[in-house]
Amino acid sequence: MNIRIVGTGKPKSNFIVEGVEQYRKWLGAFxxxxxxxxxxxxxxxxxxxxVKEREGRRYLKAADSQDKILLLDAQGEQYSSQEFARxxxxxxxxxxxxxxxxxxxxxxxxxxxxxxxxxxxxxxxxTFTHEMAVLILLEQLFRAFAILGNRPYHY
Amino acid sequence: MNIRIVGTGKPKSNFIVEGVEQYRKWLGAFxxxxxxxxxxxxxxxxxxxxVKEREGRRYLKAADSQDKILLLDAQGEQYSSQEFARxxxxxxxxxxxxxxxxxxxxxxxxxxxxxxxxxxxxxxxxTFTHEMAVLILLEQLFRAFAILGNRPYHY
Numbered sequence: 001m002n003i004r005i006v007g008t009g010k011p012k013s014n015f016i017v018e019g020v021e022q023y024r025k026w027l028g029a030f031x032x033x034x035x036x037x038x039x040x041x042x043x044x045x046x047x048x049x050x051v052k053e054r055e056g057r058r059y060l061k062a063a064d065s066q067d068k069i070l071l072l073d074a075q076g077e078q079y080s081s082q083e084f085a086r087x088x089x090x091x092x093x094x095x096x097x098x099x100x101x102x103x104x105x106x107x108x109x110x111x112x113x114x115x116x117x118x119x120x121x122x123x124x125x126x127t128f129t130h131e132m133a134v135l136i137l138l139e140q141l142f143r144a145f146a147i148l149g150n151r152p153y154h155y
Numbered sequence: 156m157n158i159r160i161v162g163t164g165k166p167k168s169n170f171i172v173e174g175v176e177q178y179r180k181w182l183g184a185f186x187x188x189x190x191x192x193x194x195x196x197x198x199x200x201x202x203x204x205x206v207k208e209r210e211g212r213r214y215l216k217a218a219d220s221q222d223k224i225l226l227l228d229a230q231g232e233q234y235s236s237q238e239f240a241r242x243x244x245x246x247x248x249x250x251x252x253x254x255x256x257x258x259x260x261x262x263x264x265x266x267x268x269x270x271x272x273x274x275x276x277x278x279x280x281x282t283f284t285h286e287m288a289v290l291i292l293l294e295q296l297f298r299a300f301a302i303l304g305n306r307p308y309h310y
Binding site: 013014015016018019022078079080081084123124125126127128129132136139140143 | 174284287
């Protein structure tokens with residue numbers, strides 16, 4: 001299964017870049033992992049809505065109808081790591097070959113994106129930096145494949 | 156407010172060590188941050204219960220009656236970052252000067268630790284590596300102080 005993570009704003013912190021690379025490498029054993037980032041827009045109050053709309057159009061354009069798309073969203077459903085793994089297994093079993101996670105930027109998703117009916121996934125009730133969200137998602141994907149493959153993963 | 160994080164198993168991944176250092180430094184503006192790690196024990200099935208008991212005794216010994224102690228536990232309560240910040244504020248207001256977070260190791264806490272009546276905090280329904288939990292906790296502590304101080308924190 002190929003995995004694509006699409007975010008807004010490339011991770012800047014060195015430790016995140018390193019962690020993302022580590023998990024991307026480890027995940028390589030299970031399929032291709034692509035990371036794409038849209039540029040960050042302005043964040044002054046006046047610009048916020050416009051920027052969100054513009055970012056939203058980029059996500060809509062990036063959405064391939066062949067892909068299973070998930071939005072990382074605070075309002076989404078929370079799953080345990082076991083449930084997340086079983087969900088991945090189910091998608092594998094029904095032949096999903098491309099899985100896209102849209103992470104969103106600091107402003108969140110536009111209404112147009114939110115109303116597309118894509119499944120929404122929440123990592124926590126807490127708010128994470130968007131770069132931390134990418135790292136956590138990759139770690140959970142690796143954990144899920146480890147669970148499904150019955151591989152030890154103690155860290 | 157001084158913060159102490161007590162875990163089992165020192166973070167090994169380079170990116171975690173770096174991230175922990177970054178947030179520890181940033182948090183230094185708000186108080187002292189101490190990180191203590193107990194050594195990891197064996198993890199064969201036969202040893203698990205014994206190791207958990209032994210680790211448990213270390214946590215009990217590390218618990219200062221003057222401290223406000225919280226356990227990071229999957230069965231704990233989840234808070235939003237805003238709620239977590241308000242909780243910190245409340246503790247500051249009632250004069251809590253030392254806050255201890257017990258993170259636990261890969262085996263979780265012993266029953267003796269779990270039954271002490273300490274507040275239990277869950278970061279997510281997902282399971283994280285214990286080193287990732289330390290990093291996320293530090294990030295949330297920094298976020299909380301940023302929220303309380305009305306400081307911008309966009310990442």
